[in-house]
Amino acid sequence: MRTVLFWFRRDLRLTDNTGLAAAVASGARVIPVYILSTWKKHHGWTGPKRLQFLCGCIESLSRNLDSIGSRLIIRAGDAVEELHKLAQETQAEAIYFNRDPDPFGKSVETRLANTSPIPCHSYKDAVLHEAHEVLTGSGGPYRVYTPYSKNWLALEKPQPQPAIKTLGPAAETHIHSHPLPTLAWWDLQPQADAQLPTPGERAARERMKAFIQSQRLTAYKEQRDIPSIAGTSFLSPDLRFGLISIRELYAHSLPDLTYRKELGWREFYIALLHHYPEVLERDFNPDYARVQWPGTEGGLEAWTTGKTGFPIVDAGMRQLIQTGWMHNRVRMIVAMFLTKDLHFHWKVGEQFFHQHLIDAEIASNNGGWQWSAGTGADAAPYFRIQNPWSQTKRYDPEGKYIKHWLPELAHVPAEKLLDPPTLRLAKDYPLPIVDHTTQRDYTLERFKLGKKPS
Ligand SMILES: Cc1cc2nc3c(=O)[nH]c(=O)nc-3n(C[C@H](O)[C@H](O)[C@H](O)COP(=O)(O)OP(=O)(O)OC[C@H]3O[C@@H](n4cnc5c(N)ncnc54)[C@H](O)[C@@H]3O)c2cc1C
Structure with missing residues (x-):
């Protein structure tokens, strides 16, 4: 045969x-x-x-x-x-x-x-368009998302194909197969309190259907930045493991342009990593190679355990640790906080995310971290420094997301979560470990000192 x-x-x-x-x-x-x-x-x-x-x-x-x-x-x-x-x-x-x-x-x-x-x-x-299919007029790679996405969106998209019905007879019984793996194969223990999505193709298709057939796709543009509601598709782990096809998802997501553009970000970062594989080791923007990243004593432990005293940051980190997923808006907030308020190199956060995210994608994770740190493919300069308190006012003004992930703050009035407190918000919850304004100034100074002279 x-x-x-x-x-x-x-x-x-x-x-x-x-x-x-x-x-x-x-x-x-x-x-x-x-x-x-x-x-x-x-x-x-x-x-x-x-x-x-x-x-x-x-x-x-x-x-x-x-x-x-x-x-x-x-x-x-x-x-x-x-x-x-x-x-x-x-x-x-x-x-x-x-x-x-x-x-x-x-x-x-x-x-x-x-x-x-x-x-x-x-x-x-894995992608709609491979890196070599989306190039500038002169045949080179794009370094900025907006022109890339214009070109990417305009290209004709490959169409989905039906499911496979048979592969022919199964392998003969003497062909050895390893047992189905468990975590023990990698010398790891399951995390007792982890809340993971249901794995497998069928569950992923149900998630895709739920997103597309509900109002969530049509409301995506308005709701995707609000971390307390299910405003995004939650399909990143399914794309990571190929439980759904990108062609099918793209075809179903028409005509929502905002959602399709997000799928474009994924392919932009994949293309960047293809053309510039050195980004795994160093800054995408070489101008900042000499910027210092001294870290803040005790900062990493506070950040990784969700005990920085910045409720929006801590809520995000607890969501990550428990579920292996974090809302995109909050990923940006916690990443900027680690690199620009606590002054740790983006590689530190990139590695921690990679250990905890179910959707960990080398390209998107590196791209997201470098963008947040100010060293990546961002049209805005390094002095884009988000203030975690203003971000809370804008995206979680009623503290719903914060209270969900930080039960110790469940009874704190929402308005107290919007500005740096002078007294502890709860017995078990720390005061902010740093002052955002002071750290912001220090980051601007670090970048100015380390930046390649123009
Ligand atoms: C610091 C940082 C690290 C990140 N690490 C990863 C990672 O390891 N894996 C990963 O898939 N995404 C990563 N992202 C991008 C983004 O946060 C997630 O793709 C998104 O939160 C997944 O949730 P969703 O499927 O509900 O997204 P939706 O909003 O529903 O978006 C649909 C899909 O578009 C893609 N997408 C959306 N936004 C982005 C983006 N900014 N960059 C790349 N792709 C995007 C994803 O495939 C996502 O599943 C990172 C972002 C940041 C700021």
Whole structure:
């Protein structure tokens, strides 16, 4: 029987999966495979919440494959070696997969292509447009979002395809599969109080449907900045693991321009990381390479535990720690606070987010942190420094979001949450650990001193 492998990566679904559809169209029996990473808990960018969600997604994918008469083969170790071994065991004639936009994923693909004795077929799937498809008039990469997004929006979009109905007969029983993974594989413990979304393709499709069919999509423009309401789609973890396809989401989100533009931000950061992979190590804007980031004593512990005495910051950090997700407006507030009020380098926050976010995307996380720190792809200069108190007045004036995540402040009158207090707001809640105005001036000074002379 002619056989090909399909390598599942960040595309854990059967509906509108480009590489999987191509494997099926080859006419051969398709053996689906997932390869577990061997990252262990000491890996700085690993965290139990995201991996717990991933375990659930793999389990759900495995069930979905069973239901169409197939069997997911799970292997663990180096992806290239494992694919070679499985291809030999199954006499596969080709390997199909979707391209990963991340630098690490790309390097594995290159190694696979350079060493594979059988053809490897790769497909665009994670994005609507890959980095090389959206270029300036002179053929170079964009460094600023607005012109990028104009070009990106104008391009014709690829259309969704129907769900796969069969992959042909399942792999023979002697083909070994690793058991479904649990956190123990990565030497991690589940976080007892974590509140995670339901993993898997079906749950993700329900979330997409709920967003599109309710008023939330039409009200998105007005509500997306209010963290106390479900004003955004919450689909970032589903996009991260490919539980839904970006083509389907984009097609369903028409004609809402604001929402489509947000999907454009995701691809802008993916493109930036492709063209400037060095941003993982250094500032996107080289003018600020000499800016000092001395940190504030005790600041990091207060920030990571949600005890800075700035209620909007602490509410965001508690939401992140419990749910592995944080509202975008609050991500900006806490990121600016860490870099511009507590003076820590953006890499510190980037790593902490990566450990805790279920939706952690290397490109968007790096882009979001560099934007917030003032070193990134932002048309506004570094002196865009948001005041956490003014942000609270604007986006959580009744303190609903704050009170939800900080139960110790549940009985504090809302107006007391809007300005720096002089007395503790509650017995168990600290006074602000810094004065925003003083820290703002210090940040302006740091940037002025470190900025490359023009
Ligand atoms: C410091 C910082 C770190 C971030 N880290 C990540 C990350 O690791 N992973 C991640 O997916 N997003 C990240 N973001 C972007 C944004 O906060 C999330 O995409 C968004 O909050 C996800 O919630 P949602 O799906 O309800 O978004 P919605 O508002 O419903 O937006 C729909 C989709 O558009 C994309 N999107 C929206 N805003 C942005 C943005 N500013 N940048 C990139 N993509 C965007 C996401 O894929 C999102 O799921 C970060 C933002 C900041 C400021």
